[in-house]
Amino acid sequence: MKHKKAKKYGMVIDLDKCTGCGSCMVACMAENNVPFRKDESNKHLSITWLRVYKLTNGKPFPNTDICYLPRPCMHCEGQHEGHPPCVSVCPAVATDYNIETGIVSQIYTRCFGCRYCMASCPYHARYFNWWDPVWPDGMEKYLSPNVSPRMRGVVEKCSFCYHRYQLAKEKAFMEGRRELKEDEYQTACTQACPAGAITFGDLNNPNHAVHRMVKPDPKHHGRPTNPNAFRLLERLGTNPKVYYLSSREWVRRAGDNYLETEAKLKKTVHHS
Amino acid sequence: MDSALIPRGVKRCPFPQFILFIAIVGAVLLWGVYAMLLCWFKGLNQTNMNDFYGFALWIWADLAVIAVGGGAFFTGLLRYVFGKDDLKNIINYAVLIGFICYSSALLILAIDIGQPLRGWFIFWHANVHSMLTEVAFCLSCYFGVLTIEYIPLILENRQIDKVPFFHHLGHNMHEIMAVFAATGAFLSFFHQGSLGGVAGVLYGRPFAYREGLFIWPWTFFLFTWSAAACGPCFTILVTKITETVTRKKLVKDSAVELLAKISGWMILTYIIAKSVDTWYWATVTAPSQGFSLGFFYSNNSFYGIWILILEIAICGFVPAFILITKKGRKNSTALWIAVILAVTGVCLNRWVMVLQIMAVPVLTFENWVLYFPSWQEIATTILPVAYGIILIAISYHRYFPMSRN
Numbered sequence: 001m002k003h004k005k006a007k008k009y010g011m012v013i014d015l016d017k018c019t020g021c022g023s024c025m026v027a028c029m030a031e032n033n034v035p036f037r038k039d040e041s042n043k044h045l046s047i048t049w050l051r052v053y054k055l056t057n058g059k060p061f062p063n064t065d066i067c068y069l070p071r072p073c074m075h076c077e078g079q080h081e082g083h084p085p086c087v088s089v090c091p092a093v094a095t096d097y098n099i100e101t102g103i104v105s106q107i108y109t110r111c112f113g114c115r116y117c118m119a120s121c122p123y124h125a126r127y128f129n130w131w132d133p134v135w136p137d138g139m140e141k142y143l144s145p146n147v148s149p150r151m152r153g154v155v156e157k158c159s160f161c162y163h164r165y166q167l168a169k170e171k172a173f174m175e176g177r178r179e180l181k182e183d184e185y186q187t188a189c190t191q192a193c194p195a196g197a198i199t200f201g202d203l204n205n206p207n208h209a210v211h212r213m214v215k216p217d218p219k220h221h222g223r224p225t226n227p228n229a230f231r232l233l234e235r236l237g238t239n240p241k242v243y244y245l246s247s248r249e250w251v252r253r254a255g256d257n258y259l260e261t262e263a264k265l266k267k268t269v270h271h272s
Numbered sequence: 273m274d275s276a277l278i279p280r281g282v283k284r285c286p287f288p289q290f291i292l293f294i295a296i297v298g299a300v301l302l303w304g305v306y307a308m309l310l311c312w313f314k315g316l317n318q319t320n321m322n323d324f325y326g327f328a329l330w331i332w333a334d335l336a337v338i339a340v341g342g343g344a345f346f347t348g349l350l351r352y353v354f355g356k357d358d359l360k361n362i363i364n365y366a367v368l369i370g371f372i373c374y375s376s377a378l379l380i381l382a383i384d385i386g387q388p389l390r391g392w393f394i395f396w397h398a399n400v401h402s403m404l405t406e407v408a409f410c411l412s413c414y415f416g417v418l419t420i421e422y423i424p425l426i427l428e429n430r431q432i433d434k435v436p437f438f439h440h441l442g443h444n445m446h447e448i449m450a451v452f453a454a455t456g457a458f459l460s461f462f463h464q465g466s467l468g469g470v471a472g473v474l475y476g477r478p479f480a481y482r483e484g485l486f487i488w489p490w491t492f493f494l495f496t497w498s499a500a501a502c503g504p505c506f507t508i509l510v511t512k513i514t515e516t517v518t519r520k521k522l523v524k525d526s527a528v529e530l531l532a533k534i535s536g537w538m539i540l541t542y543i544i545a546k547s548v549d550t551w552y553w554a555t556v557t558a559p560s561q562g563f564s565l566g567f568f569y570s571n572n573s574f575y576g577i578w579i580l581i582l583e584i585a586i587c588g589f590v591p592a593f594i595l596i597t598k599k600g601r602k603n604s605t606a607l608w609i610a611v612i613l614a615v616t617g618v619c620l621n622r623w624v625m626v627l628q629i630m631a632v633p634v635l636t637f638e639n640w641v642l643y644f645p646s647w648q649e650i651a652t653t654i655l656p657v658a659y660g661i662i663l664i665a666i667s668y669h670r671y672f673p674m675s676r677n
Contacts, residue, residue, distance in 0.1 A: 044322035044641065055637050069637070085476035091404040092393040112393045113316075113386020115326030116404050122476035122634040128326060128386065130317040152315045153386025233634065235561050236476055254636050257478075257562030 008077075008102040008222070009160055010203040010241035011187070012213045012229070013070055015251055017197035018052075020068030025050050027192030028072075030142075031161060033149045035133030047127040049073070049158040050189055057250045067251045070198070072189065073125040073158035074232065074240030075104045077221055085238055086117035086126065094155075102203075102241055103160050111154040118155060122233055123240075126157045160200075161187040182208050203241060214243045230255045279430055290665070297661050304655025307648040311383050320646040325630045329645040330384040333653045335467055335622035337373040337380075338411070339495070340615055342503025344370020344418060345460035350534065352453035361527040364425055366507045371418045372663055376656030378415060381408075383652055403469035410463030417456040421449065425667065461496050468495025471625045478561045479568050480629045482553060490549050491625070497545065501538035502618035504531045505591070505611040512608065514664065529601045532610070536595025539614055543588035546621075550584065568632055572640035575628050583624065587617025 028034065028050040040046045050072045057065040076084035082097040084104055094110035095117055097103075118126040132152040135143070143149065146163040150156045168185040172178065182201050190200040201208035203216050214229040216222035221239040224230065230252045231240045246252055278284050311318050321328045347366040351359040382388055394408045427433065427442030465488065471480040472489025482489040508528055515522050554565040569577040594600035594610035601607060631640055645653075 042322070044324050046323075053637050079475065085474065088399075088401045089404065089473065091399055091402040091408065092390075092397040093399045094393075094397070110393065110397060111387070112390035114384070114394075114404060115386070116402070116470070118323065118326035119630065120474050120476055124323060124635070124638070126326075127323050128316070128321075130322075131315065151387075152317075155386075233476075236478070236634075238476055257567075257634075257636060259559055259562060259564050262562070 006100055006102075006204065008203040008241060009165075009185075009201070010075070010102070010210055010216075010222075010243065011072065011160075011190070012199045012210045012243045012245060014197045014199075015067050015069060015244050015246040016248070017195045018068045018070060018193075019195055019197075020052055020054060021194065022052055023192045023194055024070050024189035024198060025052055027188040028158070031144060031147070031188035032159070033133075033143045033147050034156075035129065035131075035135075035149070037131065037134070045130055047129070047156065049125075049127070049156070055251065055254055065248065065250070067246070067248070067254075069244070069254075070189070071123060071125065071232070072242060073104060073160075074123050074238065074242045075102060075158075075160060077102065077239040077241060079221075079237045079239070085120040085122070089116045089120045091116065101165065103162055103165070104157075105159055105162060106155060106157055108148060108150045108154050108156065113153040113155065115155060122236060122238065126155050128155050129153060164188075210243075213245065216243075228252070232256070279428075294662060294665060297658050297665075301655060301658035301662065304651045304658060307651035308379075308383050308655060310648055311652065312388060316384075316386055318646060318648040320643060320649065322643070324641040325627075325643045327626050327630060328643060329627075329649045329653055330380050332623050332626045333656075334377045334380050334384075335626060336619045337376050337656065338464065338467060339499045339618045339622055340503055340506035341370045341373025341377070342460065342464060342499030343505070343507035344373070344503070345414070345457045346500040346503050347507060347531065348421070348453035349457040350531075352450040353457065356530065358524075358527050358530045361524045362507065362511065362531060365511055365523065366504075367418065367421045368425065368664065368667055369507055369510055369660075371415075371422045372656070372660035374411065374415045374418055376660065377411060379656060380652065381411075403466045403473055406466035407463050407470065410459045410466065414456055414459040414463060417452050417459065420445070420452050421456070424449070460499075464496040464499040465492040468492045468625075471629060474629070477629050477632075477634065478558050478563045479632045480625065481557065481561075482549065483557060494542070494546055494549060497538070497542045498618050498621060501535060501542045502614045504535040505539075505595075505614035508532060508535075508607070509611040509615055510664075512611070528607075532595050532601045532607060535614070536592055536597075536601070536610075539588065540592035540596060543584060543592055546588065547584055550580070568628070572631065572642065574642055575624075575631060575640075579620070579624060579628070583617055583620045587613045587620060591617070 025048060029036070032049060034047050034049055036047070050070055053069045053071060055067045055069055057063070059065070078084040078087070078097070082099060084097060087095050087097045087104060091114060092110055092112055094107045094112070096105050096107065098105060113128065115128055118128060129150050129152050133149055146167065164187065165185050168180050172180055172184065187200050190198040199209050199213060201210040203210055203222060205211055214224040214226050217225050222241070223234065224243055226245070228245050228247055229243050230246075231243055232255050235256050244255060284290070307318075319328070344366045347359055347363055350356040351363045382391060385391055394405060398405045398409070424442045424445040427438045427445075432438050433442070468491035469489055472482040472484065472491030474480040482491050484490045484492060508531060511523050511528065558565065558568075569575055569580065591610040591614040594606050600610065627643070631642060633639055633641075
């Protein structure tokens with residue numbers, strides 16, 4: 001594929017490597033000043049930009065198999081580029097699709113909290129600040145100065161650590177470069193994963209690992225041509241930029257919905 | 273005590289009785305206002321909404337009151353644009369009910385947003401691709417139109433009418449009301465539709481998503497149609513309730529029957545269109561995304577296939593068949609049943625197009641999520657009902673001569 005000027009940053013997560021340790025979640029929360037409360041037992045109120053799901057194949061011992069599936073924001077391209085489910089519905093242009101990078105961002109100071117974007121997202125990747133953030137004593141000193149904390153009443157989500165992209169661009173500019181090297185812009189979760197299950201880069205760049213791993217088909221909105229690669233809810237046409245790899249068929253099929261007539265395997269059971 | 277304000281030639285209940293009634297309803301209103309203030313000052317953590325239920329009771333209430341408030345625009349359209357003179361006896365009441373419904377919708381929206389002080393962003397930073405933007409613009413404009421339509425009714429008050437300026441203002445406003453009725457109908461067609469579009473464009477939510485015409489999903493047209501069909505039933509229902517409570521005949525039977533007949537035919541055509549839409553969605557749209565019809569109505573403790581049968585058959589075809597027959601319209605009990613079913617049906621439609629969308633799991637490894645509103649949500653949803661009853665009591669029944677019609 002010819003290398004285009006516009007970037008399309010994306011992620012490939014190898015589910016066969018993921019151990020479900022949760023390092024990616026912790027790194028994400030620390031990196032992005034994600035607020036938390038004393039009692040986080042109600043997961044429907046917890047803000048987890050990156051959430052790790054536990055999937056099982058639903059079979060009894062000794063055939064039981066499990067899979068951990070980290071789910072960041074999918075940064076969907078949409079049915080045509082720039083039209084992910086959430087961006088076109090936001091009434092105040094508080095969420096934006098960047099054509100230069102393919103990153104879907106959230107403008108916290110613009111968001112007025114209507115939550116239409118949350119209703120539109122099938123991945124539940126968007127979170128509402130039901131409370132103002134309260135940091136334990138002294139912790140405010142450990143907050144990242146590069147990411148603005150969010151206030152009560154606005155929606156937030158994974159930004160692919162966009163501030164890291166900005167910092168890398170600034171550095172490159174100071175060094176008289178226009179292009180970033182592959183390792184100059186990496187998300188916190190990618191770097192934190194001890195198993196090396198997460199790979200991040202430009203899907204449009206054939207020299208980047210993410211491109212080589214999934215071989216996206218540009219004629220079909222980046223659908224993977226690697227038979228072991230899949231995207232979540234491919235059939236909805238959201239065209240995510242997060243890809244998953246697995247050698248196990250039941251895991252790949254858990255990525256989408258199928259009619260009974262199409263289903264060959266038992267439905268996946270989720271244990272949260 | 274307030275006899276100087278009561279229109280001449282009408283009989284009203286004693287003032288203490290009136291005040292007692294207002295006080296009881298006012299207490300409910302204050303309860304709602306307290307809950308509203310809690311939500312504004314403490315935030316939406318006062319609700320039982322969560323990250324799965326970004327849209328919940330309030331959005332349903334919004335959609336429902338706007339749908340039933342549709343009687344105002346459709347009756348106005350029939351009266352002023354299509355020249356159905358018989359409806360002059362009910363038009364003022366339809367306008368009042370519309371005014372209550374739309375002001376309630378705006379109030380609920382103001383409570384529902386996470387950052388109420390930024391509410392104006394929807395106008396200032398408007399995203400023209402968003403159905404919600406269209407809703408906000410049309411809703412606000414139409415509320416302006418309804419206010420203009422409502423003002424002359426206030427100006428008819430005996431004491432206000434004594435002031436020459438208000439007398440002439442009221443008279444002149446009546447003269448040009450057809451223009452506002454037409455404008456209101458135009459605006460209402462759009463925002464009823466865009467409310468339907470709010471759900472229909474959600475291509476990430478297979479329960480909501482519908483194909484359509486150009487940029488408009490079929491729900492756009494179905495919502496407009498259902499509001500025009502069932503809104504007049506709500507107007508009739510409130511009229512009948514008011515007549516029962518006050519034990520007075522307020523609107524001529526001919527006006528009610530004409531509205532019921534038009535409504536009946538509208539409901540019948542709507543419910544046929546809705547059935548076709550449901551069939552196409554169940555057999556083509558949803559299966560193409562990997563979902564069968566049965567999936568949306570199983571494996572949970574609330575949303576069964578009963579809700580679809582109730583909406584389409586019992587609250588759709590039944591009232592339609594009652595209202596299109598002369599016998600059905602003339603029979604008081606049948607008319608009551610028909611209008612109650614029609615109003616229930618349209619409210620149920622709005623419920624599934626908000627709440628069930630949120631409940632259905634889309635990722636294969638997630639489960640159904642059900643929700644029950646907090647008392648603050650319930651109180652703020654009842655608030656507009658109490659406010660509406662008070663406004664009707666003051667406007668219609670006590671101080672303005674509308675009931676003379």
